[in-house]
Amino acid sequence: MPRRERALARRTSRDIRSESRLDVLHALLAAGEASRSDLARVTGLSTATVATVMGDLLSGGIVSEVRTESGGIGRPATTLRLNGDRGRVVGVDVAETYVRATVFDAALAELGAAEVATDEHRGGTDYIIDAVVRALETALERVGAAREDVLGVGVSLPGGMQRSASVSVVVPNEIWHHLDRLRERIGLPVVVDNPLKAIATAELWFGEGRRHSSMITVNLGTGVGAGIVLEGKVLRGAQNTAGEWGHSLLALGGRRCRCGRQGCVEAYVGVAGIQRTLAEIDPGHPLAAEPMQREFIEALPAALEAPTPDRAVAETIERTARYLGASIADLVAIINPEMITLTGWTAWALGDHLVPAVRRWVREESPGDSAADLAIQVSSVRKGSVTAGADTMPVAVGIATIALERFLSDVGLLTTKVPTAL
Numbered sequence: 001m002p003r004r005e006r007a008l009a010r011r012t013s014r015d016i017r018s019e020s021r022l023d024v025l026h027a028l029l030a031a032g033e034a035s036r037s038d039l040a041r042v043t044g045l046s047t048a049t050v051a052t053v054m055g056d057l058l059s060g061g062i063v064s065e066v067r068t069e070s071g072g073i074g075r076p077a078t079t080l081r082l083n084g085d086r087g088r089v090v091g092v093d094v095a096e097t098y099v100r101a102t103v104f105d106a107a108l109a110e111l112g113a114a115e116v117a118t119d120e121h122r123g124g125t126d127y128i129i130d131a132v133v134r135a136l137e138t139a140l141e142r143v144g145a146a147r148e149d150v151l152g153v154g155v156s157l158p159g160g161m162q163r164s165a166s167v168s169v170v171v172p173n174e175i176w177h178h179l180d181r182l183r184e185r186i187g188l189p190v191v192v193d194n195p196l197k198a199i200a201t202a203e204l205w206f207g208e209g210r211r212h213s214s215m216i217t218v219n220l221g222t223g224v225g226a227g228i229v230l231e232g233k234v235l236r237g238a239q240n241t242a243g244e245w246g247h248s249l250l251a252l253g254g255r256r257c258r259c260g261r262q263g264c265v266e267a268y269v270g271v272a273g274i275q276r277t278l279a280e281i282d283p284g285h286p287l288a289a290e291p292m293q294r295e296f297i298e299a300l301p302a303a304l305e306a307p308t309p310d311r312a313v314a315e316t317i318e319r320t321a322r323y324l325g326a327s328i329a330d331l332v333a334i335i336n337p338e339m340i341t342l343t344g345w346t347a348w349a350l351g352d353h354l355v356p357a358v359r360r361w362v363r364e365e366s367p368g369d370s371a372a373d374l375a376i377q378v379s380s381v382r383k384g385s386v387t388a389g390a391d392t393m394p395v396a397v398g399i400a401t402i403a404l405e406r407f408l409s410d411v412g413l414l415t416t417k418v419p420t421a422l
């Protein structure tokens with residue numbers, strides 16, 4: 001066999017083995033605890049493959065065996081579960097007004113978190129790096145984790161989409177050019193990625209990704225974007241900026257977006273865009289002048305559910321659903337997903353009010369019948385849903401999962417999908 005072909009064949013079998021391990025890990029994560037035959041049934045892998053994969057994962061300490069008594073007849077049954085004690089992984093979410101570090105065990109169960117508020121009138125690379133280090137150290141201390149137990153730290157940084165110099169942004173784009181300084185200050189294995197890749201990974205490991213191979217998680221907050229999973233893999237693109245759907249065009253010559261362009265999706269369905277819609281409908285409405293974005297969004301459901309529903313707010317939600325439906329239909333035209341989930345605090349606050357109308361508009365505006373069987377719902381990966389009683393947010397658990405994937409790749413158990421430059 002020529003050398004290149006041999007190399008290809010080798011890489012392929014390694015990839016297949018890596019994919020089998022990932023399938024088994026996902027199945028174990030979903031089940032909590034399972035026997036080898038359960039895992040073979042759920043993953044569709046042969047029992048021989050599951051046995052081989054388990055050998056690899058057991059010797060790496062990634063899973064552990066649990067012996068259970070089977071009532072005195074026959075051999076005791078052996079089940080397997082992820083070995084949370086293998087170490088700790090940390091997910092750090094750098095958002096516009098806070099930095100939050102969440103510590104997980106190696107089975108991705110949340111142990112504790114620490115948050116550092118960031119002042120939106122300050123900023124700068126060193127200011128943000130200081131906040132990341134402070135949040136990380138406080139969180140590790142809070143859960144009693146030693147630095148040598150940390151298998152990896154994932155840091156989610158907003159993407160570099162703000163082109164306009166006139167717009168003040170708390171998290172500066174320059175930080176992407178100083179990742180070495182960030183790594184050096186953290187002093188642990190670090191992987192950096194953007195929040196859209198984190199939410200797509202969270203959905204892939206904890207949400208609908210376990211049942212669908214092509215799906216989109218639409219993030220709705222101050223900024224908006226799409227985490228795209230295409231045929232089982234997070235879509236990254238040449239520069240890892242795939243999914244910046246918030247800055248795709250909804251209206252030619254439309255509203256000015258904070259990126260500097262006109263008519264972006266975000267200028268209509270980002271929180272500031274929704275508030276502007278309300279101001280267009282009723283310029284004197286008290287909520288149109290609410291200075292805090294989160295308070296604004298959280299006041300909307302109450303206004304809709306009042307004994308006399310607020311008509312301006314109802315109209316705002318109708319128009320927002322219309323904008324969102326048209327913009328999601330463009331995603332459907334390009335990606336043709338099986339499933340769309342909505343996440344972020346706009347989705348959590350307004351999901352019940354938005355989703356039925358969004359579904360209708362997406363169906364109407366998508367090409368042909370490409371959205372006929374498309375499911376659209378609020379993501380199940382949200383506050384408190386990953387481990388009972390925990391306060392996990394999708395970005396934190398997603399970026400921690402990327403750090404765990406990187407660790408598994410470094411010890412040779414996965415061929416990573418995370419670009420090595422990050």
Ligand SMILES: [Zn+2]
Binds near residue numbers: 246248260
């Ligand atoms: Zn834009």
